[in-house]
Structure formats: C-alpha cells, structure tokens
Amino acid sequence: MLTDLRESWQIHDVAIPTRVVLAPMAGVSVQAFRRQGRRFGAGLVCSEMVSCAGIEHRNEKTLGYLRVATDEHPLAIQIFGSDPPAMAEAARMVAAAGADLVDINFGCPVRKVTKTGAGATLLDDAGRAARIVEAVAEATDLPVSVKMRRGLLDGARTCLEVGPQLVRAGAATLTLHPRSAQQMYTGTADHALTAELASLVDVPVIASGDITSRAKAQAVLATTNAAAVMVGRGAQGNPWALREIVDGNAREPSREEVVAELVLFIRETVRELGERRASGFLKKFYGWYLGRGRFPKPFKQELVVLGSTEDVERLLIAAAPGALPLLERLEDELPSADEVLLDALPISIYGGG
C-alpha cells in the first residue's frame, strides 16, 4: 500500500506534519534552507552538525548554528562529539535554543571529524555511542534522534547491532543512511538494510539516501517500513523536488520562480551570515538553482565571479524581470525577520555578551 506522504506522524510528542525530512548538510542547511524546506513540504528540518566542543567553548560561529527561527519548527539540531558529558552539555544548549529534537551524528565519514573519535567512528564503539545517547537523553526532555551510516567499511552491517542498543539507551528515532563511511557518497544507498533495521526496533526509522523523487520515496517507504524519508542532495537548490515528493506536483518552476526563490534565499542568507560569509557560501547554490529555468550555461559563471550579492541579485532580476512581483508576494507572505528571530538564544549563552 502506498504511504500518504502528507500524513502526520510523531516522535514522542513532536508532531511531524509530513513524511519528508530535510537532511542535515554541513555547509548547506542554514536557516534559510530549512525555512524554505518547511515551506515546500518538509515536515521536519535539521541543522547542520554542530560541534559540541565549539558549544563548550562558546565559539561564536558555532553558537550561530543554534539560532532557531519561529517558522521552522519542528526542527532538530544535530550535535557531534565523542565525550558523553560534553554532548550532554551541548544537548542542554540545544534545548535552550528552542529546538524540538536533539539529533546525534554517528554518521559523518569526514576525517576531520572521525579523527576526534566522533561521527561514524562511534559505530565501532557501541559502548561509547550508547553512553553518549544515555547522557544526552538524561540531559534534556527533548526526544533524542540518532543519525548513522551502515558501518565503517564496505559491506558492514554494524548499524543492525548498534541501532537497537541506541534505542535501549534512549534514542526515540533512528535515521539510517545505508552507505558505509568508506563509501562516502559513491555507489547506492542499500535500503534493504533500512528494512532490516526497522524490523529490529520499535521506534520510527527514517530512511536517508538517494531519495530524489516521489516514486523513489514511495518505493522506499513501501519496502522498508520506515516512518519517513529524508531528502538531502535532491533538495539542494531545488525546493521543488520536496513539493514533488510530498504532493506529486511535478510542474517545473518557471525562470521567474527560480529567480524569486534564489533572490529570497540570498537575502535571508545575507541576513543570517552577513555579506562577507554569505557571498562565498552562496556560490555553490547558484549552479544548483540554475539547473532549472533554462538559463544559458555561461550565466552561472557570470554570477560566481561577481564580488557582492547585490550584483548577483541585479543580474538575476535582469535575466527575469517578472520575478520581482513574485518576490514581493513571497516577502509579503513570510513573517518579517523581527518576527522570525524571536527564538534567538538568551544573550547570556553567547558568553559575556
């Protein structure tokens, strides 16, 4: 039977309005990305991974990742680290910041993270992983979610041993990206493992990996018994993919719609990160967005070399002047920045501020 992707579900008392979760992605999942994802039908969104050491040391950039907007709930904030007490402290900060779930990263395959004993390496140290989950679950009332890979090496089935232990330690949901850490992003996600994991635990399982269409989402839900699918790369610069997956609305956006969404995204990201950080951060998004709207190939290159986001905006509007009324309508419909940032962290959390 086909799952209705518009059906709500629960992780403890957190109600999630659709079966689509927007993936945590470092360098991508800024607040503007998450808010846009919610607007296009994601039922749950997640911050990029936040270092518990950065939180412990009150690193200003790290604390910026903990800013929650009023219109992005339900939201998970993801933390990574290897020390249970430090992770517990980070979880308390996540709760204070106003998140609905605290997510733990046991999947990151990147050396910078694994060499500190965090991320995917914890899959090979189930005892420590369980102690982290226990410490986090004790530290806050928020439901704890865990995101993991299948294991470290190709063919590993470690997630099937570790997953049930983490549930016993207090995890309220598990997300599985069934690739090994060694695989990084090559090959395909083996969702037969997701089905095995879902049969072993009595908490909702979220299936992550290679979900790029409604047909794929339906197939994975039908064959795995997962409660929801997670969409990552498929939604980069392409919120319309989320709409297609949730609603079946496969209409390609017009050039004007693409420009209106991209300009809104640019403005919100500049507000969030400041012009200097945003202008570098945004460059990868130009190519992603301009994959739709029939833009000539060299156009993306023209945008990437511009020095300021204002110049980028000017060129985009010149390429699609009809985007302006759409943009105005979007901005009218959205709550203003002042309203959205009500949930900003208590100032004391910034350490001396």
Ligand SMILES: Cc1cc2nc3c(=O)[nH]c(=O)nc-3n(C[C@H](O)[C@H](O)[C@H](O)COP(=O)(O)O)c2cc1C
């Ligand atoms: C650029 C990028 C950054 C990522 N960062 C994170 C992260 O911070 N935390 C995490 O748990 N997974 C991270 N992931 C993994 C995704 O959440 C997801 O599990 C993976 O991309 C597979 O899903 P997809 O095929 O839909 O992209 C990242 C993936 C990408 C492509």
